[in-house]
Amino acid sequence: MAHILVVEDEEKLARFVELELVHEGYEVTKCGDGREALGLATDNTYDLILLDIMLPGLNGLEVLRRLNNSEEGKTPVILLTARDAVMDKVSGLDAGAVDYITKPFAIEELLARIRVALKLHPSGQSINGASAGNASGNKAAGTGEGILCWKGLVLDEKRHRVTYDDTEVALTNREFEMLKVFLTNQDIVMTRDTLLEKVCGYDYVGETNIVDVYVRFIRSKIDEVFDVKMIETVRGVGYVIKSE
Numbered sequence: 001m002a003h004i005l006v007v008e009d010e011e012k013l014a015r016f017v018e019l020e021l022v023h024e025g026y027e028v029t030k031c032g033d034g035r036e037a038l039g040l041a042t043d044n045t046y047d048l049i050l051l052d053i054m055l056p057g058l059n060g061l062e063v064l065r066r067l068n069n070s071e072e073g074k075t076p077v078i079l080l081t082a083r084d085a086v087m088d089k090v091s092g093l094d095a096g097a098v099d100y101i102t103k104p105f106a107i108e109e110l111l112a113r114i115r116v117a118l119k120l121h122p123s124g125q126s127i128n129g130a131s132a133g134n135a136s137g138n139k140a141a142g143t144g145e146g147i148l149c150w151k152g153l154v155l156d157e158k159r160h161r162v163t164y165d166d167t168e169v170a171l172t173n174r175e176f177e178m179l180k181v182f183l184t185n186q187d188i189v190m191t192r193d194t195l196l197e198k199v200c201g202y203d204y205v206g207e208t209n210i211v212d213v214y215v216r217f218i219r220s221k222i223d224e225v226f227d228v229k230m231i232e233t234v235r236g237v238g239y240v241i242k243s244e
């Protein structure tokens with residue numbers, strides 16, 4: 001049975017989650033300090049880490065970043081975040097978390113997300129981009145193998161590289177995946193739900209304003225820098241990249 005590391009400094013909540021997880025048949029290790037959690041995750045193998053962001057010692061995002069720089073980065077991490085902490089969620093996903101859940105949460109929701117995370121990321125499977133494999137539904141509207149184009153923009157899937165008029169554009173994994181979805185589906189209006197599903201995984205149940213944040217990031221790195229209007233907003237629906 002899966003072994004879960006629960007990192008949460010609110011003792012009551014940690015105890016509650018532990019009891020529920022044990023009840024579901026999981027093996028649980030509990031820890032209330034960021035630095036200690038990093039040590040535990042480095043010295044032991046867990047199938048999943050439930051990681052609070054606000055922690056004494058080292059905050060959850062920092063723990064996540066350090067984990068992702070090491071061998072243990074392969075363990076899926078679900079973040080526990082405070083309500084309205086959208087930037088924490090985005091930073092967390094960029095740092096390699098597979099999911100997040102906002103406190104306070106219903107235990108059923110947490111259990112469901114844990115099941116999904118364990119299914120999508122069985123031990124030893126890489127996290128970054130693992131759930132984005134189903135992102136390219138239609139055949140590329142651009143040209144060449146694994147090469148997607150729009151005006152001066154070229155996205156090279158194999159090299160995981162984006163350029164505009166031969167100038168390199170540095171995108172995070174999720175920004176790259178989202179841009180790929182747009183370029184693959186040119187002239188098709190993508191709803192926030194669809195984008196969220198394609199970029200964050202099929203079973204992902206998140207807040208769709210994450211999508212707006214990513215679109216803003218991409219625009220700040222491409223539209224604003226190269227003075228183009230690439231991703232257009234379709235009011236009340238979503239976003240689209242038009243081929244003409």
Ligand code: CA
Binds near residue numbers: 010054055
């Ligand atoms: Ca906390």
